[in-house]
Amino acid sequence: MSYMGERVHIRFIRANDAEALLDLMQNNRALFEQVVPKRNESFYTLEQQEKIIDQWTKSRDEDKRYAFGIFLNETNQLIGEVSFFEVRRGALQNCILGYCLDQKHNGKGYMTEAIDLILNFAFKEAGLHRVEAGVLPSNQGSIRVLEKAGFKKEGLAKKLLEINGKREDHLMFAILDEDFFSAK
Template sequence: MIEIRQVKFEDAEEILDMDIRNRTRFEMYSGANKKDSDYQLYNYRKNIEKYLEEMKNDDGYHYVIIEGKSHKIIGTINLFAVVRHNMQSCMMGYALDEAYGGKGYATQAAQKLINIAFEELGFHRVEAGVQPVNKASIRVLEKAGMTREGLNRSNVRVNGVWKDHYLYAIVNDRY
């Protein structure tokens, strides 16, 4: 059992620790291209300040995934690339501590965030991109109710190499 909540400034150290433990795995799929110097508490605090500002400005929404028994942060999940007006869409991304993989936690977090996106934030469409080799993440998106809509060829540079991504989406049919 997990919960998600908006990120807080006080989460910086716990998120940094998780990212360091999972650095190799996270960097296989992320286009963030982090350097060694990025893994500093100061930078994580700056990032959280930026995330809090994005949430105020309706530019992005950033959450942590909390394990129910230990109350530890075991992942992050967010909405980004927010487009309002006549589209009301966003992208979803997530990262889960490898030690907690295979337990359905990422799927639960994705379902919870999709519900927040539709019910609280008023989005009509949530999209996600996933590399075709990332079978675990494909299962998460499909179990969360998302549908594969196509292949975006060579659309995200990861560690200097352009990678294909499947495009998944879910639409709020009530709006």
Template sequence: MIEIRPVKIQDANELLDLDIRNRTLFETYSAADRKNADYQLYNYRKNIDKQLQDMKNDDGYHYVIVQIEENKIIGTIDLFAVVRHNIQSCMMGYALDQAYNGKGITTYAAKEVIKIAFNELGFHRVEAGVQPTNIGSVKVLEKAGMIREGLNRANVRINGEWKDHYLYAIVNENF
């Protein structure tokens, strides 16, 4: 069973461990340009402090994916790039421990966070970008009800190389 909950400062150790275990996978698809020195507990606490401030300021919303039986953080899912006023949109991004891939966990988490975005946070639109080669993530977005709207060519630099991304979105029809 899986739980989605807001990140807490006490999660820093587990998030550091998660990222170290999955460093190769995460750095393949993430725009975060990390160096060895970034993988320190101090930096994770500082990042969580910023995430907590983001949530207070309506600048972003940051959640962890918890495997309840093991009481273990196995992933993260975030709403970021918040735009309010006449737009009311945000981007969604996620990362899951490779050991748990292929079990529907990320799809479940995406559906839950989309519900939160629409029902609790008042967003009209949630977007996500995914590299065309990341077939698992493409499936997650489609199973979560998102629609592919186009291709953003060379729009994100990952490991020094510009990568194409499909743009997916879902609109709150009740907004």
């Protein structure tokens, strides 16, 4: 199952994507480690990426996490990952959005396009009502991506995540299904 945009498409990450996912993580390690919780060295091995993909598949089957690769339409190269996780059903019907993009492709609008595709999936197919995202206040590129995708800033979560040994504040954003559809 693939969701096509003008320049990129997203599809569920599969076992045969493990090497490309490992390359993405290794090539962007210094950048990603500035914005995500600390990862063990084993994270940067093919074996661990295979285990992660297997866990993502199980989590999708359990309706807990949906992990998509971001691929260039022209070359089918994996250039990023976009997912929603901590899916909560019942009265909430919400989740948290996470994403990363190969730094060589930053500033080209690919992530905005990928987020639009995953929001279509979240609201039309997964039946969610609300998607949330947190971002470091210093990460202006990510803030712009969320705003372009229609997310609204809701506030500041003090000391939300530990990154590089320090608890970091995060700006919290969200988008509702009705706001997403009314912008179309």
